[in-house]
Amino acid sequence: MAKSESKKIQERRQKVAAILPLLKKMYPQAKCSLDYRNPLQLLIATILSAQCTDERVNKVTPDLFKKYKTAKDLAAADPSELEKEIQSTGFFRNKAKSLRGMAAGILARHQGQVPQTMEDLTNLPGVGRKTANVVLGNAYNIAVGVVVDTHVARVSARLGLTKHTDPVKIEQDLMQIVPREEWTLFSHLLIHHGRQICIARRPKCSICPLLPHCPAGQAFIKTGEAR
Numbered sequence: 001m002a003k004s005e006s007k008k009i010q011e012r013r014q015k016v017a018a019i020l021p022l023l024k025k026m027y028p029q030a031k032c033s034l035d036y037r038n039p040l041q042l043l044i045a046t047i048l049s050a051q052c053t054d055e056r057v058n059k060v061t062p063d064l065f066k067k068y069k070t071a072k073d074l075a076a077a078d079p080s081e082l083e084k085e086i087q088s089t090g091f092f093r094n095k096a097k098s099l100r101g102m103a104a105g106i107l108a109r110h111q112g113q114v115p116q117t118m119e120d121l122t123n124l125p126g127v128g129r130k131t132a133n134v135v136l137g138n139a140y141n142i143a144v145g146v147v148v149d150t151h152v153a154r155v156s157a158r159l160g161l162t163k164h165t166d167p168v169k170i171e172q173d174l175m176q177i178v179p180r181e182e183w184t185l186f187s188h189l190l191i192h193h194g195r196q197i198c199i200a201r202r203p204k205c206s207i208c209p210l211l212p213h214c215p216a217g218q219a220f221i222k223t224g225e226a227r
């Protein structure tokens with residue numbers, strides 16, 4: 001690795017070390033905002049959360065979890081009934097197909113239990129790396145990667161923690177600079193920050209405690225793009 005590259009990583013690590021305590025202080029309750037009581041429920045909720053707010057998903061899942069208690073229940077779901085039940089989360093045909101396929105895969109290959117490895121999870125229909133990271137980190141406390149959603153991508157870029165826009169590459173950058181034991185929490189913190197202060201349009205840089213560490217924020221203040 002070129003010397004400048006390793007220096008850049010070192011600087012980013014130092015920045016993470018400086019901003020992590022600030023974020024923890026700002027969002028002491030930061031956690032997954034999807035409601036769930038077991039790994040299967042979290043997997044279902046995470047699949048439904050694609051292109052949908054967590055609030056909307058949390059409105060749909062109580063009835064769903066009451067009706068489909070196990071992977072066997074979900075695998076046997078009537079397709080059109082299931083579509084109707086999850087319609088308000090958007091992309092409901094694809095999501096219903098993913099839910100039924102995922103449940104059938106769990107039944108066929110994992111004795112009805114949600115698997116605990118990235119490989120087994122991502123081999124299930126409709127389960128990508130992000131969904132698997134959410135389940136492993138939050139339901140099983142296994143840190144295999146960093147969840148990169150739209151908030152994590154935006155805030156990381158603004159803070160200068162990555163130059164990439166592809167979620168997989170952003171995740172690789174973050175895994176290099178965030179301590180492994182903080183991977184799951186770090187995502188939650190950036191998601192909270194992205195929702196409350198570092199919002200997509202007109203971020204609230206003037207009240208953001210991260211401003212001294214944030215190149216984009218300092219530029220936004222100069223150009224008047226920030227609140």
Ligand code: SF4
Pocket residue numbers: 155158159197198199203204205206208209210211214216217218220226
């Ligand atoms: S200073 Fe502005 S751009 Fe930087 S993290 Fe804070 S709100 Fe976001």
